[in-house]
Ligand SMILES: Nc1ncnc2c1ncn2[C@@H]1O[C@H](COP(=O)(O)OP(=O)(O)OP(=O)(O)O)[C@@H](O)[C@H]1O
């Protein structure tokens with residue numbers, strides 16, 4: 246049994262770079278089991294890059310990433326694959342297989358990693374699509390549905406195996422407010438029913454304040470994290486003006502004299 | 506963790522009301538009943554109007570349970586049965602709510618495509634007319650270019666020239682030297698029967714200049730550059746880049762197709778001259794090994810050389826370049842929007858260009874025989 250109090254994911258002194266171009270340096274933070282952890286920051290500050298490091302798609306320049314206390318960076322590729330089996334991931338531009346229908350996309354992990362029968366798999370696919378509001382779209386190709394629908398379909402594939410950790414890169418970008426709220430609801434439900442940990446990149450302030458339990462803010466100028474904590478707390482008490490501005494939709498915060 | 510067998514029980518309450526009692530663990534690694542069993546039980550009960558799902562006896566559960574519940578819900582909805590749940594685990598209740606928030610989508614019948622349709626005569630005619638339309642558009646764009654009113658960019662033209670030409674040198678060198686050698690071997694064996702080995706030079710020169718030099722170059726370029734054109738344009742199609750070009754008010758033909766065609770039309774004759782030269786040298790290597798002195802070979806080859814042979818080869822190279830570029834670009838522009846479609850576009854580009862090449866080659870040979878060159 247895994248220890249429930251220890252951090253699920255630990256980032257230690259992580260420095261990320263493309264060649265000699267350093268994106269972010271000296272990142273240190275913990276993500277606890279059951280957190281909905283949001284990575285925030287201006288466009289181009291390295292949020293997707295951080296996610297790709299956590300997924301093991303890019304090797305860090307320096308530092309380590311630990312899952313359940315074990316180093317992921319130094320693990321063999323077989324070990325990494327074993328860990329990844331319990332993850333669900335959506336990419337910023339979807340990552341759906343364009344040559345497969347939505348049903349085939351979701352079928353792939355189910356067929357590879359479970360021993361469900363064909364008819365059970367069909368039921369599961371119907372259920373996962375219904376969860377993201379795409380019931381009945383089994384036989385569509387990704388090119389036949391809208392951009393926001395593709396985002397949701399990618400999410401349905403990500404949750405196919407009831408994962409332990411969910412990584413989302415801007416899951417609600419391009420969704421209308423209602424779908425976006427349903428998506429937030431879904432993320433919270435996934436977390437509660439599966440006990441999953443959610444790591445997501447998002448700019449949607451309503452979802453950040455509604456569902457995030459912890460967050461970091463990456464700064465593009467200083468190239469490091471300048472905020473770490475509950476977003477509501479950061480908005481009201483951060484000592485960094487940019488962070489407050491970001492969380493207040495760019496509005497310059499009032500000088501904190503007495504009550505805010 | 507207890508592992509109780511999972512299952513359900515149907516308990517009739519009144520004639521039109523049934524309780525569905527769920528029991529045990531409903532998880533992935535458990536043999537859980539699937540919906541078909543319940544389906545037939547429900548169907549046999551025509552007077553059923555209310556279904557009450559009770560979850561108080563449930564233990565562990567995951568998506569297996571949820572998939573089952575969703576099927577129940579959908580069945581009830583389709584058959585006007587009132588679907589209610591009680592004592593379900595809190596999470597399951599909420600997930601079911603999320604899953605049923607949006608009504609299922611019904612796919613319109615005509616949207617489903619059949620593969621049989623794709624090879625009907627009507628489609629073949631459509632293919633030819635659309636090919637003609639494409640060639641027409643290319644011609645109009647070329648006319649605009651000549652009139653100086655085109656959106657074709659010089660930078661692109663230069664890049665494509667480089668990609669089609671210098672970077673193909675290595676493979677063209679290898680292929681043409683070997684083809685020259687093959688021709689020489691073939692000829693030498695036959696000519697030796699008449700003691701006329703020295704005419705190998707004539708055979709190689711005429712064979713390479715009129716036929717093999719240009720044809721081999723064209724086949725290499727069709728596989729290399731034609732397929733690349735199709736893949737580039739097909740990928741642009743999947744990324745909405747072609748839509749972006751159109752909405753910027755730029756004709757994709759002028760912007761994407763013309764520079765590619767022009768580059769190939771310029772580069773192919775040059776590559777052909779290079780291939781011809783290497784092919785003749787290749788023939789010389791074989792001739793040398795068959796006791797024909799280099800001087801003799803050069804002298805004999807010089808005699809066989811004529812502007813007619815060279816021009817026939819060069820005219821062919823221009824025609825072939827046009828065909829390869831048009832086939833490649835057309836396949837790319839008409840590509841579908843998936844990774845598989847881009848692959849099909851590349852395949853189609855190579856296959857159609859090779860068919861076009863052989864047909865055009867035969868046609869040019871017949872014409873030149875008729876007019877006696
Ligand atoms: N493959 C790459 N090679 C080199 N540099 C890259 C690469 N991918 C991203 N970058 C650079 O890394 C920086 C961070 O990119 P990243 O995609 O992580 O940004 P982001 O925070 O996710 O932005 P957005 O919110 O716009 O998605 C950018 O300056 C970008 O130019």
Ligand SMILES: [Mg+2]
Pocket residue numbers: 292293294337414
């Ligand atoms: Mg990003």
